[in-house]
Every structure is written in C-alpha cells, then in structure tokens.
Amino acid sequence: MSSSTEGMNGHVHLEECNMYESDGKLFLSEAFDVIMKEILHKGTDLKEKVCEWKDPDQLRALMDLDLREHGESHEQLLQRVRDVARYSVKTCHPRFFNQLFAGVDYHALTGRLITETLNTSQYTYEVAPVFVLMEEEVLRQLRSLVGWSEGDGIFCPGGSMSNMYAMNVARYSAFPQVKTQGLWATPRLAIFTSQQSHYSMKKGAAFLGIGTDNIFIVQVDESGSMIPEDLEAKIVQAKSQDAVPFFINATAGTTVQGAFDPLNRIADISERNGIWMHIDAAWGGSVLFSKKHKHLVAGIERANSVTWNPHKMLLAGLQCSVVLFREDTDLLMHCYSAKATYLFQQDKFYDTSLDTGDKSIQCGRKVDCLKLWLMWKAIGTHGFSERVDKAFALARYLVEEMEKRDNFKLVCKGHFVNVCFWYIPPSLRGKENSPDYQERLSKVAPVIKERMIKHGTMMVGYQPMDGYVNFFRMVVVSPQLTTTDMDFFLNEIEKLGKDL
C-alpha cells in the first residue's frame, strides 16, 4: 500500500477531508435545536402528548430503519432526528408516571451531554483526570449520607449490576478462594431476600453461579416489608440443608409497593449470624436527603453494602447507580483485580492508586458521576432534600384525594411515594362479592392503560402481585409536578374508565 493519496476507485484517501468537520459540527448544532424544540419544549408541555403511539408495524414503516450501502443527505438525516424525537416516549413529560424515573433536570442533562462529548472511560486518571477525582468526591458524599466516614464504592451500569457487585464482594469476603477456584471450592451458599425484592437477586444468583434455588425467599407483611422472624426461620432452614448463609438482601423501597424492610432488626440478625448485609436502596436510598423521611432507612449504616440509584428519585438520568461499601479494606480491588498491565501500569508518573479500572468488572466504564455532581453543585444538598420532600407530599395529596372518591381503592397504605390502587369502574361498583369480580377487575387496568397511551395523555404502570390482580402503581418523582397534575391524573383515569 502506498503512502500517498490514492485515486478514487476502491483506493484509500489518506488526506483529511476538511468538509467533514464543518459539516459535522453544523449537523450537530441543527440537531441540538431539534432536541430543544421537539424533545424538551414539546416534551415538557402539558398540551403535547407523552407519546405519539404507533404499533410496531406502523412504526417500522414510518421510521425506515433499514441500513444501506450509502449514506443519506443532511436534510434526510435531520428528518431522522425529528422522527426519533417524535415517536419516542417523552419521559420528561409531566404526565409520565410509568417508571421509577421521570422528569428532567437541566443541570444533570448538561452533565450528560458533556460526558458524551468528552467520550472517555472512567478507568484511569490518565484519561479521566477530572472524573476520577469527581467520582471519589461524589461517592464520599453519598457514603457520608449513609453514615460512613470511610469505605469504598463504584458507579455501575444500573442497580441490578450494583446488587451483583455486592453479592460477589460478599462471596469473596466469606470465601476468597472462590475467585481462583470457583464455587466447587465452597459449600453451597444461601442468599436471603424478601418476596417483594427486586428480580436482580434472581438474575445475580443465576449469573454468579449460585443458582436461583439457593435463594431463600423471606415472607413480607401486607405493606411489603420483610418479616424478620421469617428471615430467622429461613436461615435455620438453609443451615439444615447444609447451605451456608452468606448474603442477606434487605430492600429499602420495593419496586411495586415502595416498602422498606426493617433494617435495624435485619442488621441484628445479620450480625448475630455473621452474614453480610446488603441493602438494595436503589429506589429508596434518596430518602437519606430528607430530614423528615430518612427514618425509613434507620439502621442503613449497619449494612455492609448499599445500592443506590440517583437516576431514579433524584433525576440524575439513566444510568446513575452506585454500590457503596462500609469497609475500607480494598475489598473491591482485591475481589475484581485482574492486574492488566497494559492498562494499569505501575510506573506512571502520577499516583496510580487513583486508577479505578481494577475495582471494576467492566474495562471501559462510562462516566456516571458528572451529571450527579453538576446537579448537586446547582441545587445543593438542600435542593435534593426539597425534591424528596415534595415527592412525598404529592404522594400524600394523591392518596387523600383518592380517598375522597369512591372509584379508587388503595392496595395498601404505603409509607413511600408509590401509590398502588385499583380503579373500580361503574359496572364493578358494589359487586365485590360476585364470583368473577377479581377476573373482571384484572382487565380494567390494561384497558385504561391502552387508552391513555393511544390518547397520549399520560403513562402509568400496572401489574399483578401475589394474589392481587392488576393494579396501577403511580409514582411521583419530578419536581415540576403540582397538585393540579395529581387532580388531572385522577380525573383522567375516571374519564378513560367510565364505560368499563
């Protein structure tokens, strides 16, 4: 191959095409205008739809997803950008209540756009100097809220991964030989978690080779909180089956009901039995910011590890999940280190203990700290506290209003911001004793959901749960919301379901 510029036909041009840069920057600027108008202005406008719903086949036809041999024009591509914006769900919309994330924080979003543009990996100080120090500081602050002056931690791609990190570190802590020899070198291990805990416990047990049968499911009370007496019974049961209890997962903020397990009582049991205590506070961890509500996680500081997702209630944006460790004994490093000399050279000219790559199961790791840091700088610890308190207050308002209306029935009185309820349509009122009542009720939520999505007025999730047929779970996190939105929500459900 020659070193000079070659001809057109199948040869390679080695000289730069300057057009590329300026065209590219122009495209990006124009696309940013589309982002501002079509996603952020329209997406946060109550008069616009949460979602311009299309069935999969319609959407395939509208989007022209095919990838071809040759590229498209500037104008065609801008149209693609508009189409993606148009047919996507606006999770920033004030009436998006479907997930445990919602709304938009403009400072966090700014942090995310900077992260994407800088396009670096969090693994070494060398390529991420600002972010390595920033991650350290953000983790320190989060640990301090948990109540730890020391410890360790890392940002993970989501709460499920954070939970698996904890599970693996706990296993390593009890049986370090598992890293080299595998599980054949250990007795059968047992995990304890409540029946309302997140499904990542199952996924983690399967992935880590522990097996889902070795999860002992602890019963919950009506509100969804783990029953400590049953935890003790399950530990005895596990031991009687020659399994070694090594990991208790307590949940702070269950996914559906928003229940908090009794952390102090679980910590007593875990200490008495010498079992690692993890708290999956992916959803509920953010109450730590609130003086009023942090009693819900009393005892959290007694855990060995905590998962916490600021991308949920704090609006940091997906993904922003941490796993925090109480011990400061470099467990993460010992557990994960693979000593890859090509990345983590020890003869660098700076303090290589700052390099985080060997603490992680990933190699390249996205920068997830900047969005949280910048938002924190913008609104302060106090701002997060207000955000959490407001979510609680709106949830209380919603419950009070719901209780004033005959058409709604709470699944249970919750302590957090999850409001779980049935809408009882006219045809089912007073029919609680009919034999097909539950079956007919189970079909109400799916129909209302279909209608709200097709109208685009709002989005809220529903699900069945252990003997309860389909009910709605309303979750309020966005600080942009007001009592008017809560009233709208109730009215809209009634409107969509009035003929059912």
Add this chain to the structure above:
Amino acid sequence: MSSSTEGMNGHVHLEECNMYESDGKLFLSEAFDVIMKEILHKGTDLKEKVCEWKDPDQLRALMDLDLREHGESHEQLLQRVRDVARYSVKTCHPRFFNQLFAGVDYHALTGRLITETLNTSQYTYEVAPVFVLMEEEVLRQLRSLVGWSEGDGIFCPGGSMSNMYAMNVARYSAFPQVKTQGLWATPRLAIFTSQQSHYSMKKGAAFLGIGTDNIFIVQVDESGSMIPEDLEAKIVQAKSQDAVPFFINATAGTTVQGAFDPLNRIADISERNGIWMHIDAAWGGSVLFSKKHKHLVAGIERANSVTWNPHKMLLAGLQCSVVLFREDTDLLMHCYSAKATYLFQQDKFYDTSLDTGDKSIQCGRKVDCLKLWLMWKAIGTHGFSERVDKAFALARYLVEEMEKRDNFKLVCKGHFVNVCFWYIPPSLRGKENSPDYQERLSKVAPVIKERMIKHGTMMVGYQPMDGYVNFFRMVVVSPQLTTTDMDFFLNEIEKLGKDL
C-alpha cells in the same frame, strides 16, 4: 401534611416554579455553546492541547469538587462546565492515540445527545418503541456481516460484559441446571483462552463463580495469535484433570498487538470437541466492513457467539458493544429470564415478544443503538468500509516511515492497526548487548509519555508484555487523521526522547 401550598420554613411547596424550566433550558443552551467551543472546536484543533495536564492535588484545588448544602449561581455553574471541559482529556483530538477509541463522529454524537435527552430504558417497547425496533435492526445487520441470517444478540455496557454474557450463555447451554442449582450441580468447568486475550476472561471466570484457575491459558506465536496445537493440548490437559471444557474464547484483534487467532482452525477443534466457541472481536470485529481486510476473521461465522464493540474502530462512542449469537433458540431469554411481572406483563396490548428486558442481566438498560444507527444512516456501510481501510492504510504508512528511521524498532510486524514499537534513544543505540540495556529501555517510554502529557502535544499508550519491556502501542482509528499526523507522531517522539 396539608395538600395546599405551604410556607417557606421547612415546609414543602407543591406548586410548580415556572422559572425552573426556563432557567434550566437557558443553562443547557449556554452549556451547549461551551461544549461546541471548548470541547469540539478546541478539542479538534491541532494547535490546542490534547490535555491540559494537572497533578491530582493541583486539579483538586482548581476544580473545587466539594458538594455543599446550597446551590451555586448560573454563572458559577457555567464556569464549572468550562473547567470540566478544560481539564479533561480531549479524546476527539487528532493526536489522541492512547486508547482503542478516539476521534469524533458528529452523527454518532448527535445520536448520543438525543439518547441522553430522551432518557429512557431499552427494556420494553412501551417506553422505548423506536429503540426496541432499532436495536433489532442494528443487531440484524451486524449479524449479517458476521455471516448469520438468523440468531440473537443484545447491546451490553462494554466488551467485558459482552464476553461475560457469552460465557454465561455457553454455560447455560451446556448445563441448564446451573441457573437454578448453581455450579455445585455441574462438574468443574474449563475455559480456554490465549495468553494475549483480554483480561475480561479472568474477570468473567471470577464473577461467574468458575474461578480463574479453571482458565487454561493457550500459548501464542510471536505475533500474538493463539497456537491451535496448544489449544488441543490444553483441552486434553483439562480433561485429564476432570474439568469439562465448555468455552473456547478466540480473540479477533488482541488489545496490545492486534493479533487475530486462527478462527477456522479453532472452529475445527471446537466442533470436534463439542465446545462452545466464542470470539472476542471487540476490537477486530470492525474489519468485517472491509472487503480488503475481512479475511482476518475468516471463519467467524462458525462461532457460537461474537463480541463486537462499534465504539472502538467505528467511532460510535462509549459504550456501544454487542454480543451476537448464532443460534435462534431464545437462549438469551431462557438463560436470563426472571419473569418479573411488574415490568414484563403479558397482557399488554402490543406484541410483548418485543420487550427485551428478560434477555438482559440489567433491569434498566441504556439505549446504545441510536448512535450507531444514525451514523450508519449518515455514511452507509460503504463509509464504515472506508473508515476501516483508511485506518489500515495509515498504520501501514506509519510502519513504513518507522522502518526508514533508525530510532524505532518494531516489537513485531502486525496484521492490524496496532503498531507496537520501541523508541531507541541516542544513548542506547548500538548498546543492545549491554547487560542493563533492557532495564534502561524499559524506562524510556514512561519518560516520553510523561513529557508528551505535560506538553499536551499528544497521548499514546505504552506497556510491558511477557518478556518485552515497556513499548509504545500506537493505534490509529480516527478518519480525521492524515499522513501528516503520522509524521508528526514520529517527529514528536524523537523530539521528546532525544536527550535520553
């Protein structure tokens, strides 16, 4: 708690603050200007530095990373944005050669900014209609390049995770009971991978409970390619130790040397022994776009699974990694499913087989397909092919130029775009036989690296490797590069090392 707006002192305001929205949008727009000027214009300007280097202590002082009770002003926050941009490494800079990613593609970057703004999760059609269909299409196209008309796949947060997905699916395929009963229900398992393969094999074996001792390390030849005869020997050895071979990892494009394992010969061995064959083509997979160079991965279609990172050579941006499967037997779904009814309801009004959540180990999963799709729409399959061919041509040019100069010595002649070499400083020329030659040579790269970073002129990686002391690894991926940049690179190394 009252439902109406409450007072200031410690109470909660339930009404919206409209200022917030407009202030936030203004901030975002102003920050976008900073992104354009300080990251993209300066970052791609040869006259500017790749990195404004600061030692950790200096940087801590300059950045004021502390998080406080109260927020900062608009102007202070914009200054934060400028500071983050200023002190971060510009991976888009034409002289950033430090990693296996570099450069910037403006269409991909546009896709990334849209993804961040839409802030949704890839797990259901309900919240990600466009992206669920788009992921399907992008995966189909990538599989088609591998040579598969059917199959399955998923985007993962990085190549390490993609490799672990494959390892777990392979294990499940051979021993489905591992999902429920754990590894105690299986014989000891054995993994085979070359000594130059990526360290995620070790991390995966540890994480999955298989144990790093159960990885059988296969020898490589001088260029870094796996020696098939040794693979066969290692399989015999594993069996003699009562371990069951279940996973062969072949590498297409090793991290340091860029070597390709002989895939067809490895496929023969894997077929003969009934062992799952995975190919870690995180780095080298992109040669599939090039008619000229795809012979390097001849036989790739015989693998059971393939990891491929379009965030490396194709410039999609971190993270964009896929794991592809040849079989179309819903292995991913069977292996990972946890049947979480609160997310993956089966009574939805659309075809729920589109929901991908139960194929993933994550719950929330970032949208990684849009950046690749939009870039593909923009430059076409042909554009990627040119990008790959140009990288090869520039690497060849660099090697030719290096061979014309006495000051450089290649570690070995590579087949890919990794150029591994020593710079031999004046004081070491002709001293190959001195007893301390290797020790003195090992110190050259770290000193030159320190100088280039402090001057900010460029960044390139170095590392030792099995008996070879520290050498540089130059990797060219950005299509913005020209032969002038290659000449600059050689001149700069000579300039920085001339007194050594």
